Amino acid sequence: MPKVHATHENWYSSILDSLKEAATPSDGFQSTPRLIYTYDHALHGFSAMLSPQELENLSSNFWEDVIVGVIYTGVWPQSASFKDHGMTKIPGRWKGRCEGQDFNTSMCNRKLIGARNFDKGVMAANPAGFKLGMNSARDTAGHGTHTFSTVAGKYVDGVSYFGYAKGTARGVAPRARVAMYKVLGGDEGRYASDALSGMDQAVADGVDVISISMGFDYVPLYEDPIAIASFAAMEKGVLVSASAGNLGPALGTLHNGIPWILTTAAGTIDSSFAGNLILGNGLIIKGWTMFPGSALVQDLPLVYNKTLSACNSWALLSEAPYGVIVCDNIGFIYEQLQQIVKSEVRAAVLISDDPEIFEFGGGAWPTVVLSPNDAMAVIGYAKTAHKPTTTIKFQLAKLHHRTLIFQGRQRSVQPL
Secondary structure (H helix, E strand, O other), X not given: OOOOOOOHHXXXXXXXXXXXXXXOOEXXXXXXXXEEEEXXXXXXXXXXXXXXXXXXXXXXXXXXOOEEEEEEOOEOOXXXXXXXXXXXXXXXXXXXXXXXXXXXHHHOOOOEEEEEEOOHHHHHHOOOOOOOOOOEOEOOOOHHHHHHHHHHOOOEEEEEEOOEEEEEEOOOOOOOEEEEEEOOOOOOOOOHHHHHHHHHHHHHHOOOEEEEOOOOOOOOHHHXXXXXXXXXXXXXXXXXXXXXXXXXXXXXXXXXXXXXXXXXXXXXXXXXXEEEEEEOOOOEEEEEOOOOOOOOEEEEEEEOOOOOXXXXXXXXXXXXXXXXXXXXXXXXXXXXXXXXXXXXXXXXXXXXXXXXXXXXXXXXXXXXXXXXXXXXXXXXXXXXXXXXXXXXXXXXXXXXXXXXXXXXXXXOOOOO
């Protein structure tokens, strides 16, 4: 609770009052935010009656001046997610700083207010003469910048993944301040001494929240450096949020299952990235793809040949007729993708109902994945038409309008 407020209820009331002051009438109607409950014993929080717009404003602004320390692989300060337009003066309680190779004070601002590097553990564990890729809080892996912006990235317009999911990106708390504590590099290894030092410094610098996307598996709580450091942070009023890991849903696969921290799993949305397969007979079938480009796959021959339809041999595929190859569902879609890329066939249609395909982070070749049910019409057309042809259109979105739950590896797990 900010020190300017005598009680939690006073703090919560001031939050709602700020919504009233910022409200503008819409369609002749203006909501009046109203406090319903305050909670002071089992937890600290409140319930309130809000309009959808007030809820959006609250979620965007509630974290203003909260300082989040991210423990991970570093940050790329030039990212538009960390611009400080509209940010107020840095809180006087902040004690952190920016330092390190290729990362000086000028690279920080009122949004990105700190950046430190912790690598003495990895240096001590390696032989003399060992050199780090970069002795800096700068991110050479990329994932730290990704998770950093997920926590508190500012609004950035006109973003997409090579044409997919066009729109405005923002983090969970776009008004929060952020500081990076790099404790993990590229391939240099992960050491408890570095992680502990990063978390220790974050608390000393004055963060309100620690967000960490790494951990140490198969160790008891009393030996787990994340558990030990987060307990001490909790005693000082710092919330620690940690990733639940990349495995599941089997028993024993939870990452950072520590009772006194906020363990956060990956979520999903009600849409996926799509491409249209348009058959020569006019039938349009929507499939899944993330091929990063608008490749010209138009009115090409559609080829279904049992000799090569397993798509598990680049040598056979290399001799395939020119066109779009239809591959059978053999249960090994990643192997099929590798063989397709190696053979350099013009394009391919894959068949699978494995939910893990939705985690596939891109497509190195023009391909579209269809469900087994949809694929029946494609195979039937390819086998019976005189000269079957097809067109593939990429960079589409598929809205499901229902909850999707995909279980398995999540490569972008991020707390908060």
